[in-house]
Amino acid sequence: MSSIAQPTPAPFTGDDYATRMARVTHDAVGAGLDGVLVTPGPDLVWLTGYRPTAITERLTVLVLRPARQPTLVVPMLERPDAEAASGTAAVSFVDWADGTDPYLVAGSRLDPAGRYGISDSTWAMHLLGLQRQLPLSSYVSLTNGMPMLRAVKDARELARLAAAGAAADAVYEQIVQSPFAGRRELDVAAELAELLRRYGHEQVDFTVVGSGPNGADPHHEAGDRTIENGDTVVLDFGGLMFGYGSDTSRTISVGEPPPLVREVHSIVRQAQQAAVEAVRPGIACQQIDRVARSVISDAGYGQQFVHRTGHGIGVTTHEPPYIVEGEEQVLVPGMCFSIEPGIYLPGRFGIRIEDIVTVTDTGCRRLNNTGRDLRAVG
CATH class of the missing domain: 3.40.350.10 (Creatinase/prolidase N-terminal domain)
Incomplete structure (x- = not known):
């Protein structure tokens, strides 16, 4: 390629x-x-x-x-x-x-x-x-x-973030064409890194591949585990392109997903969509976290959502603002951050869906646009 x-x-x-x-x-x-x-x-x-x-x-x-x-x-x-x-x-x-x-x-x-x-x-x-x-x-x-130091991006910065997001989307669409069953997590992670570079990234920051029970660790490092048919796999990857960050997560199923995986994935997808729809100028960062968390808590999985809902992104892949309880900084147009709720069932599997969004005058725009459905792969 x-x-x-x-x-x-x-x-x-x-x-x-x-x-x-x-x-x-x-x-x-x-x-x-x-x-x-x-x-x-x-x-x-x-x-x-x-x-x-x-x-x-x-x-x-x-x-x-x-x-x-x-x-x-x-x-x-x-x-x-x-x-x-x-x-x-x-x-x-x-x-x-x-x-x-x-x-x-x-x-x-x-x-x-x-x-x-x-x-x-x-x-x-x-x-x-x-x-x-x-x-x-x-x-x-x-x-x-000065928490707003780099938080609000200008048009040239937004163009770079949009390009990085589009490249990460292309990487996802490419990686799901490859077989997963029978490969090690490390092999898939290496392919993700190579694809990020091929699609224009000058720096790869992370390639999380969490298969089966490893997916229940949100920051799992890809390891020697061989991915098996029936596994759920969390893919979370990103880096820098034109000096600005990408970061996206999707969860896939190797083969037909079982009913519990479908149920949990649907809850996470609803939580992510509700949080995206809540973004608008003038509300506090913590409110976005509350919206996502309430959907998951109402479904009975509140204790399994173990991290903040998001983080800012710019010349680094993690920076202020942070979308977490206690962050009272209000959203303003030009802010860019992730929305990435998840549910993690120790010893079984994890589910996370992540997009980068930018705040607009009336709401927000997603910078990641691949499908958020539970895609089955080979």
Whole structure:
């Protein structure tokens, strides 16, 4: 099978990145912060397009503060790569050399008693280094301090997510043409990974293949178990395409499914559909979880729905917002997240159905569109 050509979305411009940095700086003030500190990871990629070739113990940090030009503190040996990144044209650079104190360099760009949002991926040694340099300063994780940082996608981001979702759909339609009975979970997982790459993904993040009793573990790693006729198989796979994530789950039956499997699958499908129909601007994330959970609980399987209903997706496959009880963040157009209720019967089988959706002005749009029926395969 040859690789599948995918249209390449228009690249992000320097203005796109500058707008993101300006918005984050503005929102930081509204969140009661004196600025934002971003170390290597998804936040830095989203804000600057800069992804260090190797994330090491050397401090790299983007400093965003009101009424100041964004500053990127980088190791001297990595400055050329940082300057060549697609979104750093509007950034001033400050480098430091091995043998000098990077926290002294970074700290000189901060208010000694400031309160800063700091990216969740920051190494503890770097946070502690800044605290030693500025003992009166304080820090809050960006997920807690600015949960909407990357949650609302613009049109170019949505185009990438839609392309990734369509590619994942094509992978599913391809994989169900292959035989399952007599193959190991690992073999099916390897085929899923290969198909994701062939359909345009540059990175494969996960290929869950949970057959029979293994399907009752929501995060089962594909193993040596041989898939048998009569098994129910949970397929959950995704990765990055054009830098943005895909994530979809379908449950199939190898051969004719027994009545209990049909019953449980129907309940999960109803729960997923009800949750999708509940999505609209202005309601809290937790309400979507409640809708899905109530359908499953009313059917008598509430104790077997053991995880949240969904998670955000963007430059990573798991990010805020989280669709779970206690998350009071309201939905706004442009948010993208999964809706993936499931029922898991230990020692027997599991069922999960997952789509990525994006919030629109009036409801939501699915970014996965393969059939949600219980498909029988060979």
